[in-house]
Amino acid sequence: MEILDFPEDCIEYGDFVFSSGIKSNVKYNGEKLVTKCDYLNYVLRRIQPSSHYVGVEKGGAYIAMAARTRNPSRLSIATKKETELFGERPTGLWTLIDDVITTGDSLRRAIKLIGDIPDRIIVLADRRKEKEKICGVEVTPLYKVKPSHLL
Numbered sequence: 051m052e053i054l055d056f057p058e059d060c061i062e063y064g065d066f067v068f069s070s071g072i073k074s075n076v077k078y079n080g081e082k083l084v085t086k087c088d089y090l091n092y093v094l095r096r097i098q099p100s101s102h103y104v105g106v107e108k109g110g111a112y113i114a115m116a117a118r119t120r121n122p123s124r125l126s127i128a129t130k131k132e133t134e135l136f137g138e139r140p141t142g143l144w145t146l147i148d149d150v151i152t153t154g155d156s157l158r159r160a161i162k163l164i165g166d167i168p169d170r171i172i173v174l175a176d177r178r179k180e181k182e183k184i185c186g187v188e189v190t191p192l193y194k195v196k197p198s199h200l201l
Contacts, residue, residue: 051096056175056193057089069130070153076199080109080149080174084116094120096192097172102144104128104135104164106156109149113174117147128160135163145170146187152177152201157184177201 060083067073083089097117102124105114111127118125126137146168148157157171167185176191179200183189 053192053194054092056195057083057086060086060089061199068152070155072152072201074152074199074201078150078175078177078195078199081112083174084109084112084149090116093174093192097121097147098145098170099123100145100170101142102126102140104137104140104144104146104160104168106130106146106148106160109174110147113149113172114145114147117145126164128163130156130159133163139164140166140168143169145172147171148173150175150177151189154178154182154184154189157189161185 056078060079062077062079066077094116099121100123103114103117104126105111106128107130114125126135128135151173171184171187171189173189173191175193175195176189177195177200
């Protein structure tokens with residue numbers, strides 16, 4: 051299945067500092083993207099059914115909630131700073147979802163908080179130059195990032 055470029059109308063330019071601490075003059079706005087029906091439908095068509103979705107706050111949580119409406123299953127939300135898990139702790143096969151990653155640290159913290167490895171990790175966009183696995187799991191981006199926007 052073809053992966054589309056991240057929509058231009060959801061890319062912002064300015065001075066940004068991300069939760070990872072990385073600074074950039076470009077922001078891929080996942081929260082804005084999921085408010086647009088056509089983009090959200092594209093995202094939902096690419097998320098496989100799962101018995102449990104865990105979304106990383108905020109953007110990942112929005113996506114996980116939307117995925118759950120398409121595929122009724124359990125839902126949990128992990129806070130970015132590894133302090134709380136809302137909902138039940140997943141067991142068995144589960145999917146971890148975030149919007150845009152720059153280092154993967156939010157995903158690692160969520161996995162540590164849960165204490166178990168997901169079978170899938172899905173993100174809207176992966177801005178990392180080095181696309182290493184997170185805790186041994188391949189990260190699946192749903193949109194492409196411009197090479198000049200990698201961090």
